[in-house]
Amino acid sequence: MDLHGGNIYKIMRENQAEKLIDYSSNINPFGVPESLKEAVVDNFDLLTRYPDIDYVELREKIAKYNKLNQENIVVGNGAVEVIFMYMKTFKPNKVLIVSPTFAEYERALIKTTDAKIEYFELKESEEFVLNTQSLKERLNEKYDLLIICNPNNPTGKFIAKETMTDILEECNKFDTKLFIDEAFIEFVEGSLDNTIASEREINKKNLFILRALTKFFAIPGLRFGYGICFDKELKNRMECDREPWTVNAFAELAGKILLNDLEYIMKSENWVRKEKSFMFEKLSLVNNIKVYKTDTNFILIKLRKINSKELRKLMIAEGIVVRDASNFVYLDDRFIRLAVKDRETNIVVIDKLKKVLESLD
């Protein structure tokens, strides 16, 4: 089984399908912002030079967007490079990952460290909502690193700022570092108002926040992610160990301009607020599934009467790729994940899912 949901190419090769609707990866359906298209066309000459090896201007723009200093920002070739850079530089010995979650933290740890990896379970019986008290108690076991994806992939749940502050304070007691993946935070209502990145009242030295432009601005193909680091020494070591020029010139350009594209941002925030509710409501009416309420642009679904692999196959036959979520730690073959896209396509997907699932009755 594939580690990631996004390998639409392999699915197309295997199924000889020309056109598939991809509900397995969670990308803003508005597509590539016009502002980026225009900037690329106007700046082809950027390609004829190496990117700025220090990415100074890029880091300044991102810092400003986050009301921080450019010294807090590291950039990478997609969020994945930032994850790998962090893990291989910090090299934690004992790590706690709040799970089920995105697999790449664990993969990066396995590839680049000898860390002992433990999981903190988001329980199905608790609707996959974090049990903060229980997590805080677990931190007594003295981890070097706690990893939380927020909003969490694949459960869609968001941990509020006050709770996250509480968790960071508990981490600080044990000098446990806290790595928060906020790759989807722009899809959450209130967007950056929800992050602890710019909080002033708390000691953030142990905090590292991961971000990606690529989901919200629909440019996963361009590869751009960044990290917000409050530990100067660690940040300098990350920069020192990195391969040069990993962020390409167009990704650099995107990072500089997209955070100012207020029209795209507002239109997207508006869309996701409406559309995630629409999908939740409509899916809740479909037989033979349980739908988990989401705070972001994807939805976890528990299947009855069919397993995820079979459903995925039946849906591909209908022209739609869903994410078989059975390979997430603590999930199994009862689970799939669906993206939230535009209304028209959402209706098509809900109808097809309904058709497939109700045929089981």
Added chain:
Amino acid sequence: MDLHGGNIYKIMRENQAEKLIDYSSNINPFGVPESLKEAVVDNFDLLTRYPDIDYVELREKIAKYNKLNQENIVVGNGAVEVIFMYMKTFKPNKVLIVSPTFAEYERALIKTTDAKIEYFELKESEEFVLNTQSLKERLNEKYDLLIICNPNNPTGKFIAKETMTDILEECNKFDTKLFIDEAFIEFVEGSLDNTIASEREINKKNLFILRALTKFFAIPGLRFGYGICFDKELKNRMECDREPWTVNAFAELAGKILLNDLEYIMKSENWVRKEKSFMFEKLSLVNNIKVYKTDTNFILIKLRKINSKELRKLMIAEGIVVRDASNFVYLDDRFIRLAVKDRETNIVVIDKLKKVLESLD
């Protein structure tokens, strides 16, 4: 001092210079091919998906161009990622680098292995031409890996196919792997006719060849390099250890189309043949320098009466950035490197250099 020549951004920041002519990085002056610009504009939607995690079609196209099989091809985010991937996967213990040469092999070895690194000297007294006999004798000392840049950066010298075959055969005797960086081979007269990549009469299991589209097609900002590997087991391990999606969607597109852009290729081959001779001849008439004959699109120069750092400073005051070559192993502050660009700019640069150097008399 900077490891690389290409950091024009830092130079601009430090010198508050708005416009500088960059002769420190060796990029095709024809700029971004029109075929790529058109393909990008027609394919913005590629950005909305993750690249093919296995890059199957891309590797097929590159294999075809090299008359090889897609199983021989690994792709990377610039040549640099391929270098790092190779070194950290192979993890040689004892390495011989033919030097002076590009610094990133050594840097990748230091960052990712505990290898003992030795150098084979290209001697100034031999005009930096490889002494093949002497290299072959040195191979008796049983290295895990021999690294050769061909044509060599910064000396500009090319090792012919017959000689390289001879070297590989000697490597095979000791089971020494041979890593050849051919990032600039398209600039050499005869281009791919000069490579041993497609030779059939020799055992190539120990051979690895590095390539980059980015110099010849003037797209260093896009980040694309590839490796040709004849050791299946090593190649599989490289793929297995890699970070996902490191080649962005536009780099993937470039890799698929540019090797078919025969017009750009022919025009460029024609240009470099004429222009490197022109520059060599004109520079040979300038006082206070020695110019080394080049087989490619950059030229090594030895200074008299001024050191590289001072000359670089004086040239920046004239609006031109040259590569201070003093940080290459076996070179010192008598050496600079110049790119070969278009006739008009070459004349400007030669005139400015002449002016600066002759003012020393």
